[in-house]
Amino acid sequence: MNTEPSRRDSILAAAAEYFAEQGYHSAGMRGIADSVGIKGASLYNHFGSKEEILYAIALKMTRVPVEENLLVLDETGTPTERLTALIDVHLRHLAVNRVEHLVSLRELSALTEEHRDRVVEYRKYYQRRVRDVIAAGIRAEEFGVDDPMRAAVAILDLMNGVSWWLRDDYDIDSLVSTYVDYIVDGILRRRVGVRGGADEVIR
Amino acid sequence: MNTEPSRRDSILAAAAEYFAEQGYHSAGMRGIADSVGIKGASLYNHFGSKEEILYAIALKMTRVPVEENLLVLDETGTPTERLTALIDVHLRHLAVNRVEHLVSLRELSALTEEHRDRVVEYRKYYQRRVRDVIAAGIRAEEFGVDDPMRAAVAILDLMNGVSWWLRDDYDIDSLVSTYVDYIVDGILRRRVGVRGGADEVIR
DNA sequence: GTCTATAGTTTGATAGAC
């Protein structure tokens, strides 16, 4: 098995770093090529255009979470357990791919309309799946919120905000545990069983 | 009193719209000028450079909140009351200046180092003030979180995330009320007085 | 304060040798 990163992957990694630091439109093909150790023109042997590089990054950061993170929602368990598992994998995936995540959030408007639509579709699907597990939690009387979609948007904003400030030396286990707490026991106000419903707990 | 917007203000509004839509580096001086109804060269009678336009937008969206929003933290009241008031004014300010807010969040890296430092300083100060009122709430046994700074960052990510998706016809009163709930009764797990502490309520 | 005209760079992308 070959562990060498392909040239294509090297380009994507260098471009993501560059786009994150300077912004997509400010970063030039020559700069990206420099980081990889080749000349600007050689990039076009691997990608048809600069926008296709951005699209590859954005697609990876939206399709992979849909295909991998969402699997934990299909396993057996209560809505609380399944959502907790999703928060865990979501934040860990974000932490491992922090710059790519930041770029795909921030540079969405730089994509062609067709590519942007594809990316947005994945994001909306992810959002709906989060909404659905929240709705299931409400029906199971585990969660105490009114509007599952609004809660899903808030929760995703909260988690994705991490990509703006996360540092490499940050303790991810601690981050995950805190954010599970903020979301499941906090925003969604997980009910406590015998102690009564959320209405008694709050206000 | 003159209610006409100055040419300078018209430029800022048009530029913010343009930057929000296309991104700072992609938006050209000609396009901004077109929106205002003048030629590109005329912009330089009002701003020394394109970057100064961005700086004016970013500065307005960081200095004004510090000078105005934070006033509510100095009024009398419990930490819960003061933080609730801050969430209210923060979200309303964000809603009124949505595109400027989005631009100043997203295009921070396009500022010169000196300008970026100034903007970041305001943001950090704002963050510290939020942290402080959370810390006061913990001491008063109103809030049940461990790390006030981490909670402050999360709360600001949650609120600022709104600028990515808010639409003009959104019901702001409802938004404020939901987010106060998410934050004060949710993330910070406001204690309930006689019913016992957060330890009893959660888990 | 706005205009026309343009300087001076830099950009994304292509052609063709090797």
Added chain:
DNA sequence: GTCTATCAAACTATAGAC
């Protein structure tokens, strides 16, 4: 697949007439 050389276009910013 990488290189050198280069094109055409777009950019920010300036000069100078009005």
